[in-house]
Amino acid sequence: MKLVIATPSPFARKVRVVLREKEIDFEEIIDVPWNRDTICTNFNPLGKIPVLLQEGKEPLFDSSIIVQHIEFMKKMPAMYPVSQKDAMLARVIETTADGICDALVLISLENTRKETLRSKDWTERQCAKIYNGIEYLSNKLGNKIYFVGEIFTIADVAVFSCLEYLDLRFSYFEWRRKHPNLENYWQKHKNRRSFSETRPVAQVIEPLNN
Template sequence: MKLIIATPSPYARKVRVVLREKDIDCEEIIDIPWNKNTLTKDLNPIGKIPILLQEGIAPIYDSKVIVQYLEYLKQEPLMYPLDPTDNISARLIETTFDGVCDAVVLVFLENSRHENLRSTDWIKRQEKKIYKGIEYMSGDLGNKNYFVGNDFSIADVCGISCLEYLDLRFSKFNWRRQYPNLENYWHTHRDRKSFLETKPSIQIIEPLNN
């Protein structure tokens, strides 16, 4: 089994964390999907990572789909709760954090364009999604140590991955000062082995031409 990743990606990190939590062996192949020579163009029609490769089956892409596949492959420990209400809650939290990360990516890419081509209105619109998403998640978490129930789940995988991605790509947002409960939550989970082994790091991408 092989997983194509980009080292900054919170989506790839989500899968990497789950692989470690489930103790599934998987080789990681580092790629830069924005570059011309990316591996993704031949494996995923929309050119995104992560992509899971396994002999005898077609490439599996999209972090949610991959995690669901890993859940079928090895159920324990569960990432998606069995209780229907908790399951939906975990998936909604996953979607919200993914949406925040989507907006961070769009802001980063827009700021990577030539200054005269950047859209300030577009950037502000994406930043609003980031701020509102984190505000909502802070309210949802309250003073709990886990987003759903009393167990570590995909919601927490996405929570820590998103918060640390903000540190990497959107550091002007001091979420720790603004939301102390999220900082306490981060302190609770930051030293978990699966997070320590998958910390995001910056990659250099080829300059955008427009």
């Protein structure tokens, strides 16, 4: 089993973390999906990572779909709570974290454009999504150890990946200072093996021509 990833990607990281949590062996193939020489489009018509490759099977893409597939492959440890209420909450938190990351990616790409072509209004709109999303996550966490119930779930995987992506790309958002409960949360989980082995690493992206 192989997983096509980009090393800074919080979406690829979600899958990498889940595979480690479930102790499933796999090979990582590093790609830069924004560059012209990407291999990603060979497997995903949308040109996005991560992509899961399994011999004799259709490639799977979209991190949430891949995680659900992995959950079918090996149920324990479960990434989704048993109760419907908690499972839906975990998915909402995952979706919020993913949405924040989407906005971060859009800002990152906008910043690769020539300065005269960058849209301040567009960037500010993405920033609002990030600020609002982080505020929502902070409120949902409160003083708890985990986001949903008393177990580690996909919500924790997604949020932790999101927070460290913020550190990598946009440290000026200062989420630690503004939301000390999220800082405490990060401190409690930063040494978890599946997190420490998947720290995001920046890649060089080809600049956009327009």
